[in-house]
Every structure is written in structure tokens, then in C-alpha cells.
Amino acid sequence: MKRVAILGGGPAGAFAAEQLASAGLKVQLFDEKLAWEKPCGGGLTYKAYSQYPFLLHNTTPKRTIRETVLSAPRAGEVSLPLDEPLLIYSRFDLNRMLLERAERAGAQIEQARVNEMTRAGSGWQLRTSGGTADADFCIVATGARNPLRDFGTELKSHDTMSALGYYVPGDQERIDIQFLPQLEGYIWIFPRCGHLSIGICGKGEPASALRKRLENWMAERAIPWKDGTFYSHLLPALETRSWKQNRVSGEGWMAVGDAAGLVDPITGEGIYYAMRSGDLAARTLLDETRSVNARAEEYRRVLRRDFAADLEFGSRLAHRIFVGRFLFGTIPQRMVQFTRRSARFSVIMQDLFSGRQPYLGLKKRLMSNLNGSLYEIGMSLGFSSQVPRKARA
Ligand SMILES: Cc1cc2nc3c(=O)[nH]c(=O)nc-3n(C[C@H](O)[C@H](O)[C@H](O)COP(=O)(O)OP(=O)(O)OC[C@H]3O[C@@H](n4cnc5c(N)ncnc54)[C@H](O)[C@@H]3O)c2cc1C
Known part of the structure; x- marks a missing residue:
């Protein structure tokens, strides 16, 4: 197995591409947008940069945040110092940094949308907006709105959260987290380089109702949103039973990041799990002691041991933590x-x-x-x- 196609160039795809290309495989990565400002807080925890220190030590612009203020109805607010700070990147900058690393490692990066992925013998043929391509193995990294229905997690509506908000002018040195009555989710204010990202995520409520909650909350605090830039996206938040049947790999393919549902069902943290799954997929694929199909099966076990069992357990706690x-x-x-x-x-x-x-x-x-x-x-x-x-x- 020599040629690997990576479908999607967010943190999951770009990091997998870097690892595989560094090991000498021929890697072709397709992304319809390449680096872009994906709707996202861009927050990276200590867990992420202690595992991958280059996320801390680089010249890409980012904020370093040392305080979180937590608020809940009838409890007021409390300051939580972060002895291990949170890093906040713009997603354009983070994605660009990761894609450049993949390219430097030897991956071929192409701006194209993959429209179809079909089996051809023991390999694959891809139909993209730029033509066709062949590969021996595919890594599906197309995110939460994965258009390739037969590959990756089958996200049902109960396995997702809506997440939306506004980029507004402003600055502060802290993160705010606001819990709301009867909502399995929360409002956040994340300071980013040059603006604030104020958003809400929630499970079991339509996006329009979440937007109303957010706008009411901003109005109470006299934070104007009309001139801000609105964003919205989907966050995987798998139920416990969905973790058990999660489709993360199959014959000749593995799914990584949001396309494999690998997001913390309580906090919505996904960048670390995207990179980690990209890393684990690459390592498993490079293990030549197993057959290619056995490697895809092994990937499921490796994921579970590394962090998926913990996220599955988190899914049992999620509802209670917010509304218990x-x-x-x-x-x-x-x-x-x-x-x-x-x-x-x-x-x-x-x-x-x-x-x-x-x-x-x-x-x-x-x-x-x-x-x-x-x-x-x-x-x-x-x-x-x-x-x-x-x-x-
Ligand atoms: C509002 C919001 C706030 C969030 N805040 C945080 C946070 O602060 N910290 C955190 O850790 N996580 C956060 N997350 C989660 C995080 O954004 C995701 O978990 C992370 O981006 C997953 O990375 P990924 O590479 O799997 O997918 P993505 O980043 O979604 O990348 C998928 C890529 O695939 C490409 N693509 C899709 N389909 C095709 C196709 N057919 N052909 C070619 N290319 C394709 C897209 O262009 C995209 O670049 C947040 C999510 C949301 C929605």
C-alpha cells in the first residue's frame, strides 16, 4: 500500500497527511476550501498542546487565556484560574499552519471537492471537482457535514448539537461560560485575535431557539450583534448507544475527526480529537505487521483505548451535568x-x-x-x- 487519499483538510485530515507523508507514503489531500475560517471557538486545551507541543511553540497568531468565568442561574459567577492556559487560534490560521506542515512533509495538497469514492479492485477511485484520482487507501476527514454517506459516522439528529454565534468587535482577557436553565449546552465568549466569538451550543433544541436564547442574553448585557458576523455549524455529540455502533473504519478506509463523531459530548472540544485520531489512523496504517483490513479493524480498538471510551462515558454524564x-x-x-x-x-x-x-x-x-x-x-x-x-x- 503506497498511495493514500485524504478527503478533507481540517485538523484531522491535515495532521494525518503530515504523519503519513513523513513516513514516506504518497499522500494526496483534497479539500474544497483549504484553509478557511470554520465556525469554531478555536480553543486548544493543555491536553492538546502537551501531546503536540508545536501547537504552543510556533509563530502563528494566537491568544493565551489564563482565566475562565463560570456563571449559572441563581449562582452568580466565579473565576476559575487556568494554571494550564487555553490557546485560542483563528481557524483560518490553525488550518493553514497544519496544511503547510503536511505540505512540507511531502503531501500533495489539492483544492477540490470529492464527490464520490468508489471501490476499484482492492483500491479506490475518487471523482473530484478537478477530475479523478486513484488511491490504495482512503482517510475520510470531511467533518460533521460529511457528504459521503457510506463512510464515517451515521449522524442522527440525536447525535448532534447545533452551535452558532457571532464574531463581534471587542476584547477581554478571560473566557466566559454561561449555563442556562434547562439547556444541555452553554453560551461562551472566547476572545480571539482582534474580536470576540460569542456563541451557544445545545442539544435537543432547534437552532432558531438557541439563536433567540443567545440574542436575549447578549441584549441583557448590552452586547450588540447586528453588525457582527453570524456563524453556525453542526457539532457531533454522540449518544451512548451511538458510540457503541460508531462506524469509524471499513475495508480500505478509516474516518477521523468530526467525520467519525469524535467530539467531547459535554464541552464540544473536537480539535484535539481530530488531530489525535488523524495521528492514530496514520500510525495504525503504517503498521505493516497486519493486513490492510486488519489495520482498519485495529484502528477502532486503538481509538477506544486512547480516548473514545472516555468520550463514550462522557456521553452518559452529559445530560445530568447540564440539567441534573x-x-x-x-x-x-x-x-x-x-x-x-x-x-x-x-x-x-x-x-x-x-x-x-x-x-x-x-x-x-x-x-x-x-x-x-x-x-x-x-x-x-x-x-x-x-x-x-x-x-x-
Ligand atoms: C461553533 C463551534 C465551536 C467550536 N469550538 C471548538 C473549540 O473551541 N475547541 C475545539 O477543540 N473544538 C471546537 N469545535 C469543534 C471543532 O471545530 C471540530 O471538532 C474540528 O474542526 C474537527 O476537525 P475535522 O478536521 O474533523 O473537521 P473540519 O474542521 O470540519 O474539517 C473538514 C474539512 O473537510 C472539507 N470537506 C468537507 N467535505 C468535503 C468534500 N466532499 N471534499 C473535499 N473537502 C471536503 C471541509 O472544507 C473542511 O475543511 C467547535 C465546533 C463548532 C461548530
């Missing part, structure tokens, strides 16, 4: 209050934001810290005189 209840309040309300009053809880939240705390193991850590957190909360509320001296020690 704990100690007579909503979970977002308690999350904000606990972060404000318990240093231990705040550290757990920081680890969740940076990606150092996976979902698997979160409950155990919360439970083992619960007494300590409740004690800190009690003390901060002035109950110290009612806590027995022995317990305080």
Missing part, C-alpha cells in the same frame, strides 16, 4: 458555588478544563474529595464554630 440536580439545586448552580467556596473542588474543575481529568475516574475523585469540599464550603460560610475541633483538624 444535586443537593436541591441544579448541577451547574452547585458547580459554580462549589468552585467559589472549595479550593479542592476548584482544582478538580481546573483539571477538567485542561483535560488532565478524564470523565472515567471523575466520580471517584469527586466522591473521595466530597467530605473535604463540603468542609471547605461549611468553613467559608462561617460554620466553623459548629464543626467539631477534631473534624477541623
Whole structure:
């Protein structure tokens, strides 16, 4: 197997192309737009740049954010310092950097739309807007709106979130995250180079209703949006049962990034998983000890071991985290209050934001810290005189 076609040049496709071309394969990458400002926050967590340090160390413009402010109804707001900062890129810049790296590694980059991918013997024939191309293996990296119905995740409406918002003039040094009543999702303000991205994502609500919620929220804060640039897109947010049947590979192909549904179903983080899956797909494909079809099967197992089992577990928590209840309040309300009053809880939240705390193991850590957190909360509320001296020690 020598020639690999990569369909889509976002973070998933571009990173897979770089890895495969560096290993000496003949790689042809097709993207209908090449570098473009994909609707996206552009936020990269510590998990991403600790795994791929070049994301931190480069000359591409980006913001470095060290504070998140969390707000929830009836809980006010709380500042969460980020000891491992969040990086924010424009997606045009990030995509361009990744495509240039792939090109430098030897990949051939073509601006063309792939309209069809058909089996030809043990390989593939592609019909593109620029003509036809042949390949021995295909990597499908066409994103959440993957037009190639037979390859990649079959996204049903319950497996997606709508995400939309406005780019508006402005600047701030922090990220804002606002939870809303009865919404499995949130509003964000991300400062980017030269403007703010203010958006909302949510599951189970039509995009028009989310837009209304966002505009009402912006109006309450006197943030004008009429001169801003509107954006909207789809985010995969797979249900637990969909993770179990997720179609990530088949004979002669693997899907990576959003085309394989690989997005955190709680936060919507997807850039890291796009790059990581591109990396894992490339590594699995380069393993010549297995047959080509066995490599496609192995990719599924490798993904699961690396992060998909954690995202699947996250999908079980998603609904409860946004609309569940704990100690007579909503979970977002308690999350904000606990972060404000318990240093231990705040550290757990920081680890969740940076990606150092996976979902698997979160409950155990919360439970083992619960007494300590409740004690800190009690003390901060002035109950110290009612806590027995022995317990305080
Ligand atoms: C509003 C919003 C905010 C987000 N914020 C964040 C965030 O802050 N941090 C984070 O980590 N994630 C975020 N995400 C998720 C993130 O954007 C995606 O997970 C990530 O872009 C996935 O990368 P990808 O390469 O799989 O797909 P994409 O980035 O979507 O790239 C797919 C590429 O395929 C090309 N393509 C599609 N079809 C064809 C075709 N037929 N032929 C040729 N080319 C084709 C497209 O032009 C595109 O360039 C956000 C998503 C949304 C919608």
C-alpha cells in the first residue's frame, strides 16, 4: 500500500497527511476550501498542546487565556484560574499552519471537492471537482457535514448539537461560560485575535431557539450583534448507544475527526480529537505487521483505548451535568458555588478544563474529595464554630 487519499483538510485530515507523508507514503489531500475560517471557538486545551507541543511553540497568531468565568442561574459567577492556559487560534490560521506542515512533509495538497469514492479492485477511485484520482487507501476527514454517506459516522439528529454565534468587535482577557436553565449546552465568549466569538451550543433544541436564547442574553448585557458576523455549524455529540455502533473504519478506509463523531459530548472540544485520531489512523496504517483490513479493524480498538471510551462515558454524564440536580439545586448552580467556596473542588474543575481529568475516574475523585469540599464550603460560610475541633483538624 503506497498511495493514500485524504478527503478533507481540517485538523484531522491535515495532521494525518503530515504523519503519513513523513513516513514516506504518497499522500494526496483534497479539500474544497483549504484553509478557511470554520465556525469554531478555536480553543486548544493543555491536553492538546502537551501531546503536540508545536501547537504552543510556533509563530502563528494566537491568544493565551489564563482565566475562565463560570456563571449559572441563581449562582452568580466565579473565576476559575487556568494554571494550564487555553490557546485560542483563528481557524483560518490553525488550518493553514497544519496544511503547510503536511505540505512540507511531502503531501500533495489539492483544492477540490470529492464527490464520490468508489471501490476499484482492492483500491479506490475518487471523482473530484478537478477530475479523478486513484488511491490504495482512503482517510475520510470531511467533518460533521460529511457528504459521503457510506463512510464515517451515521449522524442522527440525536447525535448532534447545533452551535452558532457571532464574531463581534471587542476584547477581554478571560473566557466566559454561561449555563442556562434547562439547556444541555452553554453560551461562551472566547476572545480571539482582534474580536470576540460569542456563541451557544445545545442539544435537543432547534437552532432558531438557541439563536433567540443567545440574542436575549447578549441584549441583557448590552452586547450588540447586528453588525457582527453570524456563524453556525453542526457539532457531533454522540449518544451512548451511538458510540457503541460508531462506524469509524471499513475495508480500505478509516474516518477521523468530526467525520467519525469524535467530539467531547459535554464541552464540544473536537480539535484535539481530530488531530489525535488523524495521528492514530496514520500510525495504525503504517503498521505493516497486519493486513490492510486488519489495520482498519485495529484502528477502532486503538481509538477506544486512547480516548473514545472516555468520550463514550462522557456521553452518559452529559445530560445530568447540564440539567441534573444535586443537593436541591441544579448541577451547574452547585458547580459554580462549589468552585467559589472549595479550593479542592476548584482544582478538580481546573483539571477538567485542561483535560488532565478524564470523565472515567471523575466520580471517584469527586466522591473521595466530597467530605473535604463540603468542609471547605461549611468553613467559608462561617460554620466553623459548629464543626467539631477534631473534624477541623
Ligand atoms: C461553533 C463551534 C465551536 C467550536 N469550538 C471548538 C473549540 O473551541 N475547541 C475545539 O477543540 N473544538 C471546537 N469545535 C469543534 C471543532 O471545530 C471540530 O471538532 C474540528 O474542526 C474537527 O476537525 P475535522 O478536521 O474533523 O473537521 P473540519 O474542521 O470540519 O474539517 C473538514 C474539512 O473537510 C472539507 N470537506 C468537507 N467535505 C468535503 C468534500 N466532499 N471534499 C473535499 N473537502 C471536503 C471541509 O472544507 C473542511 O475543511 C467547535 C465546533 C463548532 C461548530
